[in-house]
Amino acid sequence: MVTLTDILKEIDRGCMAHNMVEDKFSYRIVYFVNDGxxxxxxxxxxxxxGLRQSLENMIRKxxxxxxxxxxxxxxxxKDGKTVHLxxxxxKFDLREYFCWITGEKQKHTGSNRYGNAIYGxxxxxxx
Numbered sequence: 001m002v003t004l005t006d007i008l009k010e011i012d013r014g015c016m017a018h019n020m021v022e023d024k025f026s027y028r029i030v031y032f033v034n035d036g037x038x039x040x041x042x043x044x045x046x047x048x049x050g051l052r053q054s055l056e057n058m059i060r061k062x063x064x065x066x067x068x069x070x071x072x073x074x075x076x077x078k079d080g081k082t083v084h085l086x087x088x089x090x091k092f093d094l095r096e097y098f099c100w101i102t103g104e105k106q107k108h109t110g111s112n113r114y115g116n117a118i119y120g121x122x123x124x125x126x127x
Contacts (some may be wrong), residue, residue: 001100002090004055011051011074014085018078023048025076027085031058037066059092068093 015022029044029051042062046054055071063069069092075087098104 002092002115004052004059006019007055007071007074007086008052010087014074014083014087018083018085020076020078020083025078027051028073028075029054029058029071030073030075031069031071033062033069039108045112063092063094065094 011027025048027046027048029046030041031044032039032041033109042058044058051074054120058071061068071086071090071092073089075082076085077083
């Protein structure tokens, strides 16, 4: 499960890898809200200081029991080129979250492990 802190750390690593001063750029967040067979693309522009708030608002305003959110890119423009700061897309799904906090087997992901949210570690399943 990916957290916003993980995403922000990856953005920071991307900035370091491209030798960028984080607060000198405008960031574009690109994400999809998928509901059944339909998906809608959204873009949000923000500053470095507003990244966490923008990501939180993206989730708060769009995530429900009936849909998922997929964060596909966080980009900046540097020297006229688009620089991608995430190495992979991130999915937010309440069903997966509820399985994680209750420790249920995650059937929809094919995992045979149970999560333990209280201690923040995974425990191998019996049998």
